Amino acid sequence: MTARTTRLDAGVREAMRALSAATKKGLGDAALAELVQIRASQLNHCAFCLDMHLTLARKHGVSERQLDLLAAWEEAGDDVFDARERAALALTEAVTVLTDGFVPDAVYERAAEHFDERQLAHLVGLITVINSWNRLMVSRRIPAGSTEW
Template sequence: MDARLDYLATTTGTRSLKHFMAAGRALKESPLPAATQELVALRVSQINGCAVCVDMHTKEAAAAGETSARLHLVAAWREATVFTEAERAALELAEQGTRVADAAGGVGDECWARAAKHYEEEQLTALVILVSVMNAANRLNLIVQQPAGDYQVGQFH
């Protein structure tokens, strides 16, 4: 299976990817916990059906020490006991921020309040930007039908 378009072979694609990479570096340097970042990136990608990003973030999280139990349960986080209240709040915000078309007004006030209870402003900023960047990356990969499965840990760092 080949992608419809090799956007990295174009000047516009390589220039644009540099900005995605810069955003990713800024997020990694943020005070939002790395484990939370990977769980959120994985959940957003699961919702959007982006196999490339599911592959990437599952492998990156595992390499960083995330347990297989937690990775397998991200899709069913509401019923799982392996996530902290803070992680649950982040996953809820990620879901509502990804499914904005499902609810008028996007993220609800109660969801926001739960996230704000666990994360200070700098972390909330990182969380919101992470959800936004992941949704953009997912859409890019889905539009060009980027094949998945070959990601190597650290490939885009």
């Protein structure tokens, strides 16, 4: 499988970067932001984003144990992911997959217990942005570590 040569327009790339930065800043938790972006990227099979966000997660102090168990976060113990992280990851999966065509109320309400209204809006924004990045990279088959995107 080779990368497709269509480069992302510079204006689109910069707008996406600005939106990503704004949602991360508004969430106010860099480590959690990376966990959310990694989990969405796992679900979307985006090697480019996984590679980038795993590196960033380590820089932000996310433990190797969390990174190792992220794909099985629901089965990992409460000593691995706390209630706030679990709520964010559940919301990430619900927004990313949209199996039923909507985010279940219980998932959204669980997240609302751990995030104030502003943080929750930024979390939903962050999940939406990483899903967009994943689709931009996967559709063009951009490989991990690529500088040609």
